[in-house]
Amino acid sequence: MSEKCIAVVSANYRKAYPVIKSVYEMGFKVIALFYKWSSPIFSRYVSKRYLIANPYVNEKRYVNDVISVVNNVKPLMIIPIGFIDTLLLSKYKQKFPSNIIIPIPEFETITYVSRKDNLVKLCERIGIKYPQIYSLNEYQFAPTGPVVVKGVSDASKPEYVFFKESLSDVIKLKNKSFMVQDFVPGVGCGYFALAKNGSIIVDYTHVRVIEEKPSGGPSMLACLDFNPELIFLGRKIVKELKWTGVIMAEFRRNIETGDYYLLKINPKLFWN
Template identity: 25%
Template sequence: MPQILEPHPPCIVLGLETQIGLGLVRELGRAGVTVIGIAYDPDAIGLSSRYLARKLVITQPRSPELIAAIVALGEELGPCCLIAVSEVNMGWLAQNRHAFGRVRPVVPTPETLAMVLDKQRTLQAAREVGIAVPETAEPTSMAEAEALAARFHFPAVLKWKDPNAIARKLGQAGLELLKAEYVYTPAEFLAVAARYQPVGEWPMVQAYCPGTGLGQFFYMHKGQAVRRFQHLRVAEWPPEGGFSSVCDAVPLDQHADLQEQSIALLRHIGWEGVAMVEYRWDPATGRTVLMEINGRYWGSFPLAVQCGAGFGVISYALESGLDMPVLPPVRWGQRCRMVSTELKRLVRICLQPGKIVDRTFQVRPLAEVWRFVRDFFRPGVGYYVWNAGDPQPFYTDVKNLLRKVVRR
């Protein structure tokens, strides 16, 4: 891990409730950066990290109280940067970027962020640079949905083009925000489409793409990719596809041409800063298809921290006016796990296979249990939350999980 030499300003991290914010705190703290953490939840796991120099809990998200607290930090500490984790926080910071006094949020422009959050616009940009994308349609009425059902090649996955924007409307209609729904026939699609008729908006319809999640990660600075990293998903939650519960670091000599395409896409949309370009890769055919861009730190970020990728340190240094840090080579062959999510996944696979909505998913309970156990003894395995040098967040996480169980 590179050391940031004195003198240097502190860094504020907003969003300590998940392993992502915790990973940022650990990476920056180990590099010698003074880290101030802000959380909305007093039980946020990141608040327990030994690498926090100071912690604040602001229970009203994205509020005038939070703005005032950030401005006060800037007055006390001097010019410094603020790194946020979630897309919702980033959008709020981008819209209010001039309201924080001497604190500079590390966010893209509102226009660039809006483009990345809109999956349809992202897919169109990908087409323009020659990246394969799934067959995709977006009905705007029930009549269009009925016409689409007659011509689309099912099976398909239904996704909202901007989940953050639709969540409130769905809630007001008493509907759950589902990240992905699988439909296998026109009739199944029309049944789902009818459910959303009271909202007056419908999810994108995307052709099902077999394969495994392949994530490519970049730090873009003045149009150049100054750091690269990539991982392959070993296990996901939910099992049929979602976010990584286990992932492996993949050497950069693999999928090299695809990396260049990803960089071309980020340049095309004018992206600056950290980004994840996510694909579905089918090892049987070698075909890769773009799923989305995440213009933020990603859920499996602890793997990048474990491997020494240094994305948080790069962001801090460049946004603080320091030189590009000299980074050690990335450590490959590493695996990272979120054991609590793995256990939930095993319960679904072994005891509730009927709840797995992707009918093509191969249910192999014995193989899944064996891999789960074997990984505890595999060299080079790290964990999303547990770290022997900073154990308290793990204990806080266990306490929070037990509290949820008792409440249920």
């Protein structure tokens, strides 16, 4: 294409739509890559649509398909939407033309922050609080409750256990890649940033107004909230990791002490 354009991959995610709309409103042509057809395909903001391989089925074919589209349309930038897009584009970044901007961290950085057990080490280095965790051999020494049982990977789904008597039953259903973590009573909040090599381009915070469950989980309603303390903590993370691209750090503010605890880091675009 002779006109300036930006590629969005994978555009089948719901959160791709506001990205597509924003790119269009900034005056760029939008090239949307889908690994399955979904509603954004009908958007009037999309100039061209391409079907690519499913990255969960064949990652090398997915990467080759993206490279083929890139070589054809020559976009100024590729914006990855899902975690799998961010992960694979980072892993194979050297295969893409060097003049195309791909705003993502190094592959090793993404895999590092995607494991929640690594976050403990990160928090210890930079002085951020993290909920007490218990390993496979220690969970029986966890407090009476409540606790959170979660996997260590990005795709983990936490379970909340409010009585110690129920903990063993939950543990039996888990594989070995899990951890038991103290539950932090309080309010969920998040730090969001776009950065380059650890330098902030733009950042902001939000606070959760309504969560799916009183114990935590996805937010149903959140609002912008200028929080200097949270911004200070978030910027420490970005600087320490020398982060490039978007990042979301999820915290929980202890309602009793007022302390902020880091729960997870999302190395991808976020739906909020």
